[in-house]
Amino acid sequence: MTQRLKLSVLRHGPLLTTITIFLLAYIIGAQLYPAMQRPQAFFNLFINNGFLLILGIGMTFVILTGGIDLSVGGVLALTTAASAALLNLGVSPLVVMPLMLVMGTMIGLGLGSLIHFFKVQPFIVTLMGLFFARGLAYIISLTSVTITDPLYKYLALTPIYLPFFAKAYIYIPTLVGPALLVVAVYLAYFTRFGRIVYAIGNNEQSAALMGFPVGRTKVLVYAFSGFCSALAGIVFSISLLAGYGQFATGVELDVIAAVVMGGTLLTGGVGNVIGTLFGILIEATIISILQYNGTLSSWWTRICVGVLTLIFIGIQSGFALRKKKS
Amino acid sequence: MADPQNLITVSGVSKAFPGVIALEGVEFTLRKGEIHALMGENGAGKSTLIKILTGVEQPDTGRIELENSAISIRSPQHAQDLGISTVYQEINLCTNISVAENIMLGHEPRRFGGIHWKKLNELARQALARLGIELDVTQPLGIYSIAIQQMVAIARALAIASAKVLILDEPTSSLDANETARLFAVMRSLKQAGIGIVFVTHFLDQVYEIVDRVTILRNGRFVGSFEIAALSRVELVAKMLGRVVDELQALAHDKDNSAQQTDNNQLIKASGLGLRGALEPLDLTVGVGEVLGIAGLLGSGRTELASLLFGIATPDSGSLVIDGQPVTRFSPQALIKRGVALCPEDRKAEGIVGELSIRENIILGLQGRYGWFKFIGRQKQTEIAEKYIKLLGIRTPSPDQLVKNLSGGNQQKVILARWLVTQPRLLILDEPTRGIDVGAKAEIQKLVLELVKDGMSIVFISSELEEVVRISDRIVVLRDHAKVAEYDHAVSDRTLMQTMAGEA
Numbered sequence: 002m003t004q005r006l007k008l009s010v011l012r013h014g015p016l017l018t019t020i021t022i023f024l025l026a027y028i029i030g031a032q033l034y035p036a037m038q039r040p041q042a043f044f045n046l047f048i049n050n051g052f053l054l055i056l057g058i059g060m061t062f063v064i065l066t067g068g069i070d071l072s073v074g075g076v077l078a079l080t081t082a083a084s085a086a087l088l089n090l091g092v093s094p095l096v097v098m099p100l101m102l103v104m105g106t107m108i109g110l111g112l113g114s115l116i117h118f119f120k121v122q123p124f125i126v127t128l129m130g131l132f133f134a135r136g137l138a139y140i141i142s143l144t145s146v147t148i149t150d151p152l153y154k155y156l157a158l159t160p161i162y163l164p165f166f167a168k169a170y171i172y173i174p175t176l177v178g179p180a181l182l183v184v185a186v187y188l189a190y191f192t193r194f195g196r197i198v199y200a201i202g203n204n205e206q207s208a209a210l211m212g213f214p215v216g217r218t219k220v221l222v223y224a225f226s227g228f229c230s231a232l233a234g235i236v237f238s239i240s241l242l243a244g245y246g247q248f249a250t251g252v253e254l255d256v257i258a259a260v261v262m263g264g265t266l267l268t269g270g271v272g273n274v275i276g277t278l279f280g281i282l283i284e285a286t287i288i289s290i291l292q293y294n295g296t297l298s299s300w301w302t303r304i305c306v307g308v309l310t311l312i313f314i315g316i317q318s319g320f321a322l323r324k325k326k327s
Numbered sequence: 328m329a330d331p332q333n334l335i336t337v338s339g340v341s342k343a344f345p346g347v348i349a350l351e352g353v354e355f356t357l358r359k360g361e362i363h364a365l366m367g368e369n370g371a372g373k374s375t376l377i378k379i380l381t382g383v384e385q386p387d388t389g390r391i392e393l394e395n396s397a398i399s400i401r402s403p404q405h406a407q408d409l410g411i412s413t414v415y416q417e418i419n420l421c422t423n424i425s426v427a428e429n430i431m432l433g434h435e436p437r438r439f440g441g442i443h444w445k446k447l448n449e450l451a452r453q454a455l456a457r458l459g460i461e462l463d464v465t466q467p468l469g470i471y472s473i474a475i476q477q478m479v480a481i482a483r484a485l486a487i488a489s490a491k492v493l494i495l496d497e498p499t500s501s502l503d504a505n506e507t508a509r510l511f512a513v514m515r516s517l518k519q520a521g522i523g524i525v526f527v528t529h530f531l532d533q534v535y536e537i538v539d540r541v542t543i544l545r546n547g548r549f550v551g552s553f554e555i556a557a558l559s560r561v562e563l564v565a566k567m568l569g570r571v572v573d574e575l576q577a578l579a580h581d582k583d584n585s586a587q588q589t590d591n592n593q594l595i596k597a598s599g600l601g602l603r604g605a606l607e608p609l610d611l612t613v614g615v616g617e618v619l620g621i622a623g624l625l626g627s628g629r630t631e632l633a634s635l636l637f638g639i640a641t642p643d644s645g646s647l648v649i650d651g652q653p654v655t656r657f658s659p660q661a662l663i664k665r666g667v668a669l670c671p672e673d674r675k676a677e678g679i680v681g682e683l684s685i686r687e688n689i690i691l692g693l694q695g696r697y698g699w700f701k702f703i704g705r706q707k708q709t710e711i712a713e714k715y716i717k718l719l720g721i722r723t724p725s726p727d728q729l730v731k732n733l734s735g736g737n738q739q740k741v742i743l744a745r746w747l748v749t750q751p752r753l754l755i756l757d758e759p760t761r762g763i764d765v766g767a768k769a770e771i772q773k774l775v776l777e778l779v780k781d782g783m784s785i786v787f788i789s790s791e792l793e794e795v796v797r798i799s800d801r802i803v804v805l806r807d808h809a810k811v812a813e814y815d816h817a818v819s820d821r822t823l824m825q826t827m828a829g830e831a
Contacts, residue, residue: 012467191441196424196432203421210383210419211483212404212433270423 014320015264015272015313019279022262022309026286034293040166046285047175052077052233052240052249053284054178056256057263057277058185059229062222064260066201067269068123070223072112072130073230074252075138076105078245080234082138085146085244094152101231108134109227113220127223131253138246145245148238157239174236181232185274198222202269258310259284264317283309332358333395334492334523335380335411340389342375349375353389353549355542357492357523362514364534364555365527367544368567368625368790373527376544377496380525381413382406394491410491412484414498416527418476420483422469427451429468430483454482458513474506481513493517494525497626499533503604511537529626530807531560531829545569560828561821564624568790568824592616594753594784595636599645605631607809608644613753613784618775620799621788622823628808629788630672633757636786637669638662649753666752670742670759672788681731685723685741686712688730692745715744720770739771747778754778755786760794772798792820 010017031037047054056073063070080101087097112130116123148154160170189195197218200208209215238244263280265272287305291297337355341348350372357363365373378384379391382400391398393409400406406413420429427448428435436446451464460478468476477498484493495514499507514524514537526538534541535555543550543566550566592615601608606628613619623629634640636647641657648654649665659669680688689712690703703711712726719740723733730741739759746754756775760768775785775798789795795802796818804812804826812826 187441191444193432193435193442196428196435196442199424200421200428200432203423204419207419207421210403210413210415211421211429212407214404270421 015317016276016279018313018316019263019276019283022313023279023283023286026283026290030286030290030293034290036293037289040163040169042289044163044166044169044171044175046282046289047178048171048240049288050281050285051175051178052237053252053256053259053281054278055181055229055233055236056252057259057281058178058181058274059226060253060256060260061185061263061265061272061274061277062189062198063123063226064202064257064265064267065198065269065272066219066222067205068116068219068222069127069257069267070109070112070130070226071124071127071253072108072134073226073233073256074249075131075134076108076227076230077234077237077252078248078250079134079138079141080105080231081238081241081244081248082141082146082246083244084235084238085148086141088148088150088153089146094150098235101235102228105227105229105231105234106224107227109224109230110220112227113223116223117216117219123223135246138244142244142246145243145247148242148244153239153242157242172240174239177232177236181229182274182278189274194218194221199270202271204270255284255306258306262306262310262313264313266317330358331395334359334393336390336392336395337376337380338390338392340376340379340386340391342379342384342386348547350379350386350544350547351549353544353547354552355549356552357525359491359523360518360521361539362518362524362526362537364538364541365525365544366529366534366541366563366567367550371544371567372547373544374496375547377413377494377525377527380406380411380492380494410489411494412490412492413494414477414480414484414496416497418473418480420468420476420480422476423467425465426455426462426468426471426479427464429479430454430464430486434486450486451482454486455479457485458482459509474502474509477502477506477510478513481510485517490522492523492525494527496527497529498526499528499530507533529624531563531624532807534563535560543567561825564824564828567624568792594650596648597636597645598648600635600642600647601644602631602635602640602642603644605640605808606635606642609803609810611803611810613786614800615752615784616779616782617801618779618785618787618799620795620802621786621805622790622792622795622802622827623805624790624827627805627827629805630757631808632805633669633671633755633786633788636662636753636755637667639669663749663751666750667755668746668749668751668753669755670739670746670757672757682729684727684729685716685721685733685744686726688741689715689744689748692748711748712744715748718747719744719774736768736771740774743771743774751783753784753786755788757788758790759787760789760791768794792823796820796823 036042056077060070060073083104084097084101088094108130112126115121115126156173160172163169163171189198197208197213200211200213201215201218205215237248259280260277261267261280262283263272263276263278265276284306288302291299291301333356335355335357337353340350340353342350353372353376355376365376367373375384379386380400382402382405391400398409400409400411430451431447436443436450448464455462455464455478458478458481460475462471462475468479484490498510502510517524528534538555540552541555541558541563542552545567593612594615595611595613597609597611599608599610621629621632631640635642638657638659638661646653649667654662654665680691686708690708693703709726716723716726721737721740721744723737730738733741760771772794775787779785787795787799796816800816802814802816802818802823803810804823806827806829814822
């Protein structure tokens with residue numbers, strides 16, 4: 002029994018560490034800035050960083066297969082620019098949103114196919130995907146385009162008051178990330194697709210010899226990440242009511258850092274989306290601490306995230322080494 | 328000819344890869360409820376045949392029948408659907424997911440459109456129970472031993488509903504005696520159930536313990552299929568090596584007796600040196616200026632012995648003494664410093680750098696010894712390279728020729744030169760003459776004898792018995808990862824072969 006407990010701790014160690022770091026960061030923040038003790042401050046993490054969570058979920062699946070997707074920020078920006086342009090042309094938002102999701106999925110499908118069928122490194126293919134998508138966004142418009150569509154405005158500005166918490170509210174798009182998280186957990190643990198993703202990340206050749214559809218799964222993982230990027234783009238354009246090629250520059254690296262802090266190994270096969278949620282919450286907490294402080298440069302976010310990620314990787318290798326020994 | 332007992336019939340199958348004919352006109356029949364060994368030395372074509380049977384490769388010509396109807400196997404998945412399951416030597420499972428998933432994934436039970444975990448775990452437990460194993464199937468596979476992983480792989484192979492054929496590719500190579508016995512018990516019960524088992528192995532004892540029939544391949548060609556009861560060990564080994572037993576007896580050999588036995592001047596003394604799963608503890612000495620021949624079939628432990636002596640692997644028992652000083656740290660770097668050099672068996676993968684010139688390859692050896700920061704002038708480099716090209720008779724227009732453009736024999740000489748330049752005291756040659764032509768073989772043998780005259784000690788590992796007998800002062804025979812005998816140079820090929828086969 003103690004052996005079982007030990008194994009279980011070693012298995013879930015990285016996730017528990019991430020959750021602990023998040024709680025510590027939040028408690029420290031709340032001590033320094035009492036404003037952070039209000040429930041609303043916690044919900045703001047989701048309101049402000051919902052798009053990061055959505056990107057992170059897609060990215061987690063990609064990284065679990067041992068790949069990487071650098072195109073997410075580009076596809077997000079392209080989605081905002083394209084939706085703004087289409088909405089201003091008078092196209093219904095009920096057409097624009099599905100259209101954007103199809104576009105994101107197709108881009109991911111294309112990148113995934115290049116990676117699988119032409120055996121090109123995911124790093125290169127998705128970097129080109131980033132250039133392509135961001136470039137296209139600037140072709141659509143060189144400047145920021147404001148969205149005036151009434152549905153978008155309604156979604157952006159209507160708060161939903163939460164039960165149990167006085168005066169705490171979120172917006173409708175804030176729900177997208179947590180809802181997607183539930184879907185992702187189901188995908189990862191209760192479908193053959195999800196389990197094969199883990200198997201591929203452990204050993205692609207073994208997975209193929211076990212008779213799994215390795216190629217199809219890999220392509221689908223990038224398509225899913227493309228879908229998530231477009232979904233994040235829609236959420237992003239709703240919250241800013243604008244579309245612009247320069248939105249979310251460098252966000253792909255923030256997302257990768259969050260996924261790694263969440264306990265997913267870049268080599269694939271180990272990790273989960275719940276960890277990614279907490280990785281993103283850690284980043285969001287650091288950002289909000291700096292905002293409450295108000296005097297520190299926002300670059301401190303990057304420094305903190307950098308240091309934390311490195312510490313985290315150290316802890317993770319510690320667990321991995323101990324696991325090998327036991 | 329359509330015998331209902333036939334599970335798989337392979338006839339006239341050939342397969343060529345660029346530059347090599349891997350299989351030529353191979354015949355193979357697997358019957359229901361039989362254990363059929365597939366045997367042959369390296370490059371015999373065993374793995375190609377297995378890849379064809381599992382759909383990884385497609386044959387160029389020939390016919391494959393499953394239960395007497397012609398089939399073509401398109402992919403590993405298709406092979407599984409046809410009822411042909413395989414457990415590979417390197418266990419091809421995923422260590423990060425649970426044991427249960429490794430067994431059941433791909434045909435997992437479902438509920439409400441998702442995986443029914445409880446039932447999946449239960450089915451996996453049952454599948455393992457049929458093999459006599461009980462363990463926590465929800466743990467990741469990676470925490471269990473290789474032997475357990477092997478059993479899990481077999482459980483997966485059988486859980487695929489209609490498994491008729493089970494291919495086991497060297498399943499026992501990393502198992503100890505108890506684990507092997509357990510595996511054999513499972514194999515016997517599967518045989519009772521009418522499953523045909525293809526068993527690839529190098530262990531002769533195991534072949535005679537469990538196998539019904541054996542098919543032997545050599546250099547991609549079909550040698551024959553035999554009832555094991557009607558084939559003696561010596562005949563089996565002779566067929567694998569391609570010699571006729573009678574001819575061997577007639578073979579006279581003239582050993583150069585000038586090499587002196589110098590027992591009291593030992594360079595290397597190994598006592599009880601061993602590594603679990605690789606080499607049973609053995610004693611070994613090599614004198615100064617002596618050639619110690621190591622004879623043994625592929626998988627007998629000869630390469631494992633070489634890697635222990637060169638510090639690639641660290642022994643877990645016994646000690647190694649070089650020149651009176653015990654070796655405390657096992658690493659190639661430490662042993663190179665003590666004057667040990669190894670020419671590995673697979674020179675392409677482990678020895679030379681084909682994209683560099685002869686000169687650069689030879690100088691690499693010096694750099695390894697002196698460190699990266701010692702600069703050796705271009706002129707000095709050319710001088711050294713030319714000296715060894717002349718000494719070893721490397722046939723090349725210039726020292727700046729790229730090594731990949733040389734013939735196999737000359738490549739082998741470049742590796743030799745690279746080690747000689749460091750002036751080692753013990754040179755381990757692992758199959759130095761494999762895949763090179765007869766003339767070059769003779770030259771390398773001559774060279775070995777000359778080096779010994781200059782006081783170098785050599786461990787000469789080869790599966791070519793003639794060669795071992797001709798140049799060795801003493802010969803150690805390995806079988807099934809253990810030392811089984813030691814002879815002086817007057818031993819006959821036939822005695823050696825009998826010892827290697829375990830009949831002496």
